[in-house]
């Protein structure tokens with residue numbers, strides 16, 4: 001297939017580095033996102049001419065994709081110079097692939113979220129959505145095949161695009177294809193829940209890559225375990241582990257800006273002081289409200305703490321930022337509603353005129369998240385299962401006076417941070433309450449020492465290095 005743009009490095013992900021909104025006058029406005037991939041890609045510099053292929057996520061994105069040369073390139077001023085091709089995939093196909101398969105099936109499988117007596121049910125509707133997932137993956141594979149120069153390196157991201165490596169290999173055998181999973185991978189016994197042919201398609205699609213990357217050994221081993229049923233197992237595909245770290249330079253600079261200081265002052269005001277005039281402790285959590293983040297059990301553990309340890313009443317506040325995520329899905333909306341309800345219940349049960357035990361905020365505000373990181377006495381990160389969890393890595397980097405980290409042993413970050421964290425089984429609410437008490441009671445000097453070590457571990461592999469390592473390993477293969 002002829003190359004139209006001949007890029008040497010390509011990235012493919014569902015969500016791109018920019019999204020659009022339409023204002024009241026009908027003008028398009030671009031909004032740039034952050035994250036590991038954005039800063040990772042910036043490390044190779046604009047001269048590399050990397051192309052990022054992503055999907056239009058909503059109507060405004062689709063409008064932009066159509067307006068700008070059929071999505072071939074978004075304007076550089078919208079993307080900060082990054083070359084971005086946004087795919088205008090039919091809305092119904094996109095919805096089936098993204099909401100139906102990626103978020104309601106593959107996300108559930110890898111995070112082990114099903115309530116199995118009643119779900120999943122792989123019926124005709126699932127098969128219809130699966131066909132859309134195939135079409136969506138094909139659209140990516142075709143765009144990448146068009147864009148890539150001879151022998152180019154392509155790094156495909158995440159569970160949305162598991163079929164792309166295999167499809168792209170068929171279209172362009174000359175390419176070096178990598179795939180990186182930002183989620184956990186399901187253990188073989190859970191993965192087998194998928195219909196056999198679908199499970200095999202996912203594994204074979206992934207194994208179309210020369211190299212597969214995972215965030216931890218545990219997820220890499222789980223993937224290899226799933227492949228044991230395939231004749232030939234993982235075959236020639238190399239499997240590597242790259243534990244994405246926090247972006248220390250960015251975080252340290254960003255968290256010292258004036259907007260963060262303003263929010264710190266506002267938060268301190270909201271938290272208030274203990275009855276004896278001393279400072280009130282803050283247990284902070286910051287999450288996108290995903291079903292895997294375990295916010296509800298976090299609140300139950302906090303309630304247990306107030307019940308079992310009355311000495312903390314009026315002396316602690318739980319600052320919980322639960323930002324909206326995937327609100328097209330009913331189960332996410334119901335979960336968010338339960339978080340709000342439980343926070344209100346706790347406030348009604350324990351609150352006093354001068355003390356609101358839970359401060360819940362649901363509007364996304366990055367500066368306020370950084371403010372909370374800076375003042376947190378305890379950070380609660382208790383996911384049921386998580387690929388990495390960057391909040392656990394970011395808090396120690398920006399914490400002003402040291403912060404005790406209560407960390408789920410099921411988060412990928414636990415492999416690197418476990419030693420200096422207070423470990424919890426995310427399902428054990430009584431155990432989590434105990435861990436919160438232990439963290440709140442940790443002497444200041446110990447907290448500060450641990451935070452230093454946590455910050456060092458959390459920043460061991462900055463996003464730029466994380467990306468470059470993968471690229472170099474890929475370029476070294478069959479080169």
Ligand code: F6P
Nearest residue numbers: 014015158159182183325326387
């Ligand atoms: O956090 C894991 C992850 O898979 C990221 O890699 C990815 O950006 C995100 O989840 C997908 O979320 P969304 O559905 O909001 O795009």
